[in-house]
Amino acid sequence: MEFANGWLSFELSVLRRLRFGSVALPFTGEPDLGVQLKRWKVRVAANDPMIWSHTKATALVENYSEHLNEDDLYRLLDDAYVPREKLDNPGLLKFFNEVDAWWFDNLRFNAESLEPYKRALALTTGMMVGDYVLSFNEATRDLREPFSLSKSFQLALESLPLAFDNEMRNSSTNQDVRSFVAERQHTDLLFLRLPAPLTQTAKRDPVSTWREEWLRGGDEFWLELERERGAKLGSRVQSKQQYLGFVEDLLHTAAHIHAWAIAHTENGFISNDELVEVIGKVRKVEAVYSKDFSDLLGVRASVVVARS
Secondary structure, three states, X not given: OHHHHHHHHHHHHHHOOOOOOEEEEOOOOOOHHHHHHHHOOOEEEEEOOXXXXXXXXXXXXXXXXXXXXXXXXXXXXXXXXXXXXXXOOHXXXXXXXXXXXXXXXXXXXXXXXOOHHHHHHHHHHHHHHHHHHHOOOOOOHHHOOOOOHHHHHHHHHHHOOOOOOOXXXXXXXXXXXXXXXXXXXXXXXXXXEOOOOEEOOOOOOHHHHHHHXXXXXXXXXXXXXXHHOOOOOOOEEOOHHHHHHHHHHHHHHOOOOOEEEEEEEEOOOOOHHHHHHHHHHHOOEEEEEEEEOOOOOOOEEEEEEEEO
């Protein structure tokens, strides 16, 4: 958490130097940045090709007033531990014991009866509960609080930021990143947080994996999803040259957006200098801001600013 807060503070410190009233986030990931920019009275267009991120941004960025009330909690949690005829998503047993799997399966089923923003809030809170459960292993399971998951859900819900109306039309979409960037013709700033390079043999991030499979109801979608994302930024790559080529292609697509802030984690795959060189092929680089997080995770963060 300390690392996440430090990273967010770094990004916000850079963005405070820029003047913009609207921003496009092609790879939103966790929506914390969008939530904060919304409170700065910035119009936020959040996007992510992963449904888990889109769901969180719908709940916390696009949503301006809805919250879960006692009636909603009753509908979500009253029978959450009661097994139905069969699990809708038996793949949950890959991640959870049978009792917990039934709870997550029922929560997902019950959330479908809610209107869209409340549904997104319920699923966002459910992801928080699942992340908590999966943070324990066999050696640390005894440290888990002896609450039911329904109690954990209510505690997690209390920690979510309240819906905030910044009097702007904020949005959350689940589009192909290139299509999203091409359509965002009326934003002042593109904030592109570059996705971590995923090589052909690398395993998927386990946190994103369980979230996505829970929300999609299984794991059969991965092959098709990777096919759709092929030869674009965010897909698997064979080399750093291929990855940088995908970055350059997306930046050409974003040429209509006046200002860019491109966030990068220098972790040994591509250097900051290599990234700056690629950005410079498309637009003049105005400034590079860096912060060393090597004491926490052995990486260095940078944000490259370029304007037309």
